[in-house]
Structure formats: C-alpha cells, structure tokens
Amino acid sequence: MRHQLCAIFAVLLLVQAANAQKSGFKTDIYELVTPYEGSGKKRTATYTECVDWYRGLQKQFPNVCKLDSIGLSDGGSPIYVCKIRSASSNPKIKLLINNNIHPGEPEGTDASMLLARELLTSPEGAQLLGKIDLHIICQYNVDGSQNQSCCTRANQDGPDNQGFRGNARNLDLNRDFIKCDSRNARAFAQYFSAGKFDYFIDNHTSNGADYQYTLTYFHTRPEKLLPVLQPLLQTLETYIKPELQKKGWPTAPYVETMKTVPDSGIHAFWETGRYATGYAALHHCIGYTVETHMLKPFPQRVEATLAFLRVFMQGLANQHNASVQVHDYLKRFHSRKLQQPIVEPIQHVLNTGKWDTITFRGYAFGYKQSKVTGLPRLYYDTGKPWIKPIRYYRYFKPVDSVVIPRYYILPWAWGDVYERLKLNGVEIKQVGQDTHMLVRVSYIKGFETSKSPYEGHYLHHSVQTRDTLMRVQIRRGDWLIPLTQSNHKFLAAVLEPRAPDSYFAWNFFDAVLQQKEGYSDYVWEDKAQEILDSRPELKALFMAKKVADKAFAGDAWAQLSYIYHHSSYYEQSHNRYPVYRID
Numbered sequence: 001m002r003h004q005l006c007a008i009f010a011v012l013l014l015v016q017a018a019n020a021q022k023s024g025f026k027t028d029i030y031e032l033v034t035p036y037e038g039s040g041k042k043r044t045a046t047y048t049e050c051v052d053w054y055r056g057l058q059k060q061f062p063n064v065c066k067l068d069s070i071g072l073s074d075g076g077s078p079i080y081v082c083k084i085r086s087a088s089s090n091p092k093i094k095l096l097i098n099n100n101i102h103p104g105e106p107e108g109t110d111a112s113m114l115l116a117r118e119l120l121t122s123p124e125g126a127q128l129l130g131k132i133d134l135h136i137i138c139q140y141n142v143d144g145s146q147n148q149s150c151c152t153r154a155n156q157d158g159p160d161n162q163g164f165r166g167n168a169r170n171l172d173l174n175r176d177f178i179k180c181d182s183r184n185a186r187a188f189a190q191y192f193s194a195g196k197f198d199y200f201i202d203n204h205t206s207n208g209a210d211y212q213y214t215l216t217y218f219h220t221r222p223e224k225l226l227p228v229l230q231p232l233l234q235t236l237e238t239y240i241k242p243e244l245q246k247k248g249w250p251t252a253p254y255v256e257t258m259k260t261v262p263d264s265g266i267h268a269f270w271e272t273g274r275y276a277t278g279y280a281a282l283h284h285c286i287g288y289t290v291e292t293h294m295l296k297p298f299p300q301r302v303e304a305t306l307a308f309l310r311v312f313m314q315g316l317a318n319q320h321n322a323s324v325q326v327h328d329y330l331k332r333f334h335s336r337k338l339q340q341p342i343v344e345p346i347q348h349v350l351n352t353g354k355w356d357t358i359t360f361r362g363y364a365f366g367y368k369q370s371k372v373t374g375l376p377r378l379y380y381d382t383g384k385p386w387i388k389p390i391r392y393y394r395y396f397k398p399v400d401s402v403v404i405p406r407y408y409i410l411p412w413a414w415g416d417v418y419e420r421l422k423l424n425g426v427e428i429k430q431v432g433q434d435t436h437m438l439v440r441v442s443y444i445k446g447f448e449t450s451k452s453p454y455e456g457h458y459l460h461h462s463v464q465t466r467d468t469l470m471r472v473q474i475r476r477g478d479w480l481i482p483l484t485q486s487n488h489k490f491l492a493a494v495l496e497p498r499a500p501d502s503y504f505a506w507n508f509f510d511a512v513l514q515q516k517e518g519y520s521d522y523v524w525e526d527k528a529q530e531i532l533d534s535r536p537e538l539k540a541l542f543m544a545k546k547v548a549d550k551a552f553a554g555d556a557w558a559q560l561s562y563i564y565h566h567s568s569y570y571e572q573s574h575n576r577y578p579v580y581r582i583d
Helices: 007-022 047-060 107-121 123-129 142-146 183-195 230-246 276-282 298-318 320-333 415-423 488-495 521-534 536-548 556-565
Strands: 065-072 078-084 093-098 132-137 199-205 215-219 251-253 286-292 342-350 356-369 376-393 396-404 407-410 435-449 460-474 479-482 580-582
Touching: 047 065, 047 078, 047 107, 047 142, 065 183, 078 107, 078 183, 093 107, 093 183, 093 298, 093 320, 107 123, 107 132, 107 199, 107 298, 123 132, 123 298, 132 298, 183 415, 199 276, 199 298, 215 230, 215 298, 230 251, 230 286, 230 298, 230 320, 251 356, 276 286, 276 488, 286 298, 298 320, 342 488, 396 488, 407 415, 407 488, 415 488, 521 536, 521 556, 536 556
Parallel strands: 093 132, 093 199, 199 286, 215 251
Antiparallel strands: 065 078, 078 132, 215 286, 342 396, 356 376, 407 479, 407 580, 435 460, 435 580
C-alpha cells in the first residue's frame, strides 16, 4: 500500500471502484489515491507527484485519459495538460481548468485530481463526459510549484508545503496573458487559441478581508462578451449559486471591498486581458476564477473547490445543447470580416451610482492597540458573525471607445508583436509589393508611466492620441490584419494604444517615443529665422505664443524647438504609433 489510509476513505474508494467496474473500467484503487489524501490532507501534490499521478491515471484509463505537454516553462520543465474525453460521438462542450498559476494557492491542483478520479470511476462521471471534453492544466506555473517552502503565504492556513507566486523569471503569470513575456504564457496562448474552449476555470486562494465564506468566485464581465454568449453565462449563474448553497457551500462574489471591510460594500472585479478570465473573454470564452478564503483550513478549501467544479460541470451538462449551438454559430459566422466599422469600448470604470443589495455573511470588526506598533490595528471578531444586506457594485460604464477599422497594418519591423498575434490565432497576410497607402494613423500626444517596474515593464497609462489621415509607405512583407467578427475584440485590446493592456501600454512600441534626429542651436538659429521669414502663418503663431506664454518667451531652446517641430526637418515618425488602420 502506497499510503496509510483511514478506514472511511478506503471504503469510499472501494465503492468508487465498484462503480467503475460496473461502468466497464478497470482500476487499482490504491494507485488512485492522491498525494493530498495520502498526507492526511496536510500537503498539496508536488509537481513530480502530480505528473506521476496523472500518468498513473492515463495508464488506468488509456482510452479516455491522455497526458500531454503543451510546452516548456521558463525554467525548462514541461507544462502538462490532462485531457479526459469519452468516446461518445456526440458534440461536446470544451472546458479548460487551470491550476497553480499561483502555486502558493494550490487547492485547484488537488481538487482537480479528485474530480478526475470521480469522473473516471463513477456512472455520473461517465454521463458528464458524454457531454463535456475536460482539459486540466495540472500545474501551470511549474517553476513556482517546484520552488516550495513552508512559508510563502504569510496569511494562509496551510498546506504544509507552499509554492511561490513568481516563475523562473519571477513573473506573475496571472499578469502575463497579453504581454506573453514567459514561455508559459506563449505555450498557453497557442494551446488556448487553437483549442477554441467554451468555458475556462482558473483556481485561486484569496487575500484580503475576513468573512464566513470558504468559497467566493467571479466570472467574465458580461460587457466583455459577445451578445450570443451572455445568456449562457446568465443561465449558468442561476444554477451555480443555489446548487452550492444546497450542497452546504454558500458563496458570494469575490470580495473586493469599497473601503476596508465588507460592511462598506463590495464591487465586481474588472479583469483586463492581462488576467486569466479577461484574456479568455477576448477569445469568446466564458471564464470563472475560483477564490477560496485563505484563513479557512486547507482541506476545507480543497473540498470547496471540488464542490464548485462538480456543480459547474453539472451546470454545463444542463445547458449542453445551447452551448453546442452557440459554439457552432461562432465557428460558422465569426470568421467573417467586418463589413462596416463598429465602435468598440476599450476602457470601463465602475459605476458607483448604481448597485444591487445582496445578503452577505461577515464578521464584526473593530480596532485595538497593536502589540507590535502600539498603533490602532484592524481585527475581525469571528465569534460575532453577522448576516445582513450590503451593497454590491457590479455595473461598469465605458469611458473610452475606438472605431474598429477593416484592417490593421503592422510593419514587418515589429516582429515581437507579430509573434504574439500569431500565438493567439490571429490570421495575418503579408503585403506582396511596396506601395503607398492613405491610412489612419495615431500620434501619441501624452501618457503617464509607472514609476516602479511592474512585471518586468514600466507600464504606460492615461494614453492620449491624435488621429490623422496620412499617406505612408507600406513595404513588401508588412503584415495586413483583417478584422473579423471573432478577432476584433482581441485586436482592439492589444493594438489600440489607449487600451489599458495594449502592446503600447506594455512598452512594445517605446522606440517611437524617442526622437532620433535634432540640431545644434547655434546652427539652427539661422535656419529657424529663414523658416519664419518664408512662412508668415507660422511666424504669426510663434509670435502669439511668445506673447501668451511668459515661460516660453524666456526659453530660447523651447522657441527653437517649436520652430523645429513645425518644420520639414522634424521627423514624422516621432511619436507616430506604427500600427496603421484602413477604415
């Protein structure tokens, strides 16, 4: 026997094995014991243990279960996915579950192993697999999973072994989906875009406030989805919460407090494309992020995650026909080119003037003197639970939009951007010959940049642009990107510079922000005078600015620079965003 098991657990496995025998499966119950169970529910499966366990599962069920690598991590280890698919020829819903993106939050790893065993050893599982193709990324952040200690999660109750959030390059992979700095993200993007998944679950543990719930979660914001997908999300939501409540797992929206504590109200999380569910939405996939509460015991968190996965899969099975119809609809129609320009929102803010009232289970809170600092500190009194209505702010409003063109043109020089587009399944054609075209271009008027590095970048924000029509040279080999009904949301999110997670925001185009040519002031003085003498309209503007702006009038360099920037000597490419649009 591989592990010493308690009698109750052995009985349960024997029952599962008996069910599996009735279903035509052959199984050795001891080979299906997970490392989590074998440790007395104190430890999470290590990377090696997890992979070995899934290899054993594949050996037991070779016709239904297959373990594959989708690519290498930054540290050089394979990232494995377990595919569990029945031989049924019926159309299936495709579900992807992602685990250990943050390896200190490992409940999904252990819950998914328990789920896989249930699906393969029970009649109920066989019924679900007749409708759902399940893909489980065993441990996505392989490097962080291998970097274990007792103490990476200072505010968390177990497990005894905890992985580390950063990967081998110290990247947080739940901030890397758009920028794809890591090998992990590149492997994921290629697998995800090729897989055309209908639903996606990313498993996590929360940080923050204390409250009674073990299980909270959030889903893709409906505003980010195509209209045809929104009813599927709504139907799923009407099933999940009551069913979890019925099974003893009351739940609430992921807790983002308006102020310090839940009493102040909570608000929905707006996930841009850097995050898992925000990225999924850009590929027309309904995403869910599970967040179990850090202060609840580890076994309780694993069981809550498993309960969510069970209920979620049953909810998918219930709406199988509708999901398959939507999948077929997207496959048939959404590769079509956009026939006319449309307006696409690219930035949203929380509408604090509109909210719902929900019943919430929290704890009384207060402040007392800290024994460490001697200053007031927050505490929650778990001996004083409460159930009362609080405000839930879940409505967002667009604050910036763009007109989606019929085509983008990306010059061949920007290969890093091209590679990321291809990883995400964007179809791109090359221009066959040199030409000049009238296109819409953007100039960067202004932006702000974070003062500290964020995930390996100094992220731009508050970007302002000025659009103009311009005839530019298009070279043979430049890339022509047609906008379609399926790719326009993704392309707007990454190629429109004002979008919060655009490739411009992530510094891929910073080279255009630096002026390459200039002048020596003592030489330019004479040419500047010649330009003013030959262009009376410019001279009038120049003189007016000197009168209106005292600082300008006292700054010789600023005046010479003003004339230079309004002359033919100033390079047109400075601050010109190098992605062009054909409307």
